Amino acid sequence: MSNAEEKARTSGETSRPEPSLPTVNPAAEKSEPPKATFHPAVYVTAWITLSSSVILFNKHILDYAQFRFPIILTTWHLAFATFMTQVLARTTTLLDGRKTVKMTGRVYLRAIVPIGIFFSLSLICGNVTYLYLSVAFIQMLKATTPVAVLLATWGMGMAPVNLKVLTNVAIIVVGVVIASFGEIKFVFIGFLFQIAGIVFEATRLVMVQRLLSSAEYKMDPLVSLYYFAPVCAVMNGVTALFLEVPTLTMGHIYNVGVWTLLANAVVAFLLNVSVVFLIGKTSSLVMTLCGVLKDILLVAASMMIWSTPVTALQFFGYSISLIGLVYYKLGADKIKEYTSQTGRAWAEYGATHPAQRRFVIIGASLLVFFLFVGYMAPSYAPESVANVKGVLGGATAGNA
Numbered sequence: 001m002s003n004a005e006e007k008a009r010t011s012g013e014t015s016r017p018e019p020s021l022p023t024v025n026p027a028a029e030k031s032e033p034p035k036a037t038f039h040p041a042v043y044v045t046a047w048i049t050l051s052s053s054v055i056l057f058n059k060h061i062l063d064y065a066q067f068r069f070p071i072i073l074t075t076w077h078l079a080f081a082t083f084m085t086q087v088l089a090r091t092t093t094l095l096d097g098r099k100t101v102k103m104t105g106r107v108y109l110r111a112i113v114p115i116g117i118f119f120s121l122s123l124i125c126g127n128v129t130y131l132y133l134s135v136a137f138i139q140m141l142k143a144t145t146p147v148a149v150l151l152a153t154w155g156m157g158m159a160p161v162n163l164k165v166l167t168n169v170a171i172i173v174v175g176v177v178i179a180s181f182g183e184i185k186f187v188f189i190g191f192l193f194q195i196a197g198i199v200f201e202a203t204r205l206v207m208v209q210r211l212l213s214s215a216e217y218k219m220d221p222l223v224s225l226y227y228f229a230p231v232c233a234v235m236n237g238v239t240a241l242f243l244e245v246p247t248l249t250m251g252h253i254y255n256v257g258v259w260t261l262l263a264n265a266v267v268a269f270l271l272n273v274s275v276v277f278l279i280g281k282t283s284s285l286v287m288t289l290c291g292v293l294k295d296i297l298l299v300a301a302s303m304m305i306w307s308t309p310v311t312a313l314q315f316f317g318y319s320i321s322l323i324g325l326v327y328y329k330l331g332a333d334k335i336k337e338y339t340s341q342t343g344r345a346w347a348e349y350g351a352t353h354p355a356q357r358r359f360v361i362i363g364a365s366l367l368v369f370f371l372f373v374g375y376m377a378p379s380y381a382p383e384s385v386a387n388v389k390g391v392l393g394g395a396t397a398g399n400a
Helices: 003-010 026-030 040-064 070-091 096-100 105-129 135-155 163-182 188-212 221-243 250-256 258-281 284-306 312-330 332-352 354-380 382-392
Strands: none
Touching: 040 070, 040 135, 040 258, 040 284, 070 105, 070 221, 070 258, 096 221, 105 188, 105 221, 135 163, 135 188, 135 284, 135 312, 163 312, 221 258, 250 258, 284 312, 332 354
């Protein structure tokens, strides 16, 4: 899988529920990343925080707040993104990259619109899934995205079939299958929507890679959003007009809160902005590894906020998928190299900052302890868990 595919896939979770958009051309990856104004950890933290917030925010709105209109919510996000990219294009330099893109009406109709169709379908399926499945299980299913992208690449003739690579990514599928058997609240229709969303997203990413194979169409995620958001907003809006608008009332909107919906759209848009800075100040590799960390944190957050039941079999299956994903992205040689570099850096850090290293170890130990307590809490303190869920807005109904 190319770097462009890798970045386009991992810049996402806006979409699930708001997937991020195409990243830079692979040729641009060869240059050294620009010096960061802030420490790279700032950009990593911002991206993980925003990406996780969008997913948890959408889960709360669509399920617990009973706003069961995923297509309308997606349309609102895209309409807001369209407005904001137009404003930024006229008031800032963040979208100056669009000036180098040779965009014509013919290219827009033949390339942007088809990609927008699949992007729209992936958004709709991704948001509908949150009505049926837990955040933790959804994140586990998303581990199969590299497999879907690989198959789409082969199917569209972008790369020759490689059985060795297929064997490697099969580990990811095996892990997800095991996790699926361990899922307590398995809803088949939700599972189908998630798989469909992954297929649509994989097809979109391969089409994006084909578009970006020419240097004149090099786009960062924000420039891509500038082109894709309008067509996707119109398509989703038309779909919602027939499927959801007839049953929507102002009571549904007031129940969620106008300011809540506005904040939701702002966070979703800021995620796309954070992707631009994360890729620009670090690299796609950093983003890939951060994506794995984010998925783990989301599973933990789902357990702690909504007491999502996660079984030992799910943990085992998801662990296999994560190991397979890291191995697929890096390869054995890179893993050994980065492990060695990390060990040396950790030893040097301990020698120069012994107190800080002890603080990190203690903090990590406390985090593991609290995650374990959160996992065990439903069994030994169900009343306290119910009270906390009530405070956080977690209704008794729904799938966390």
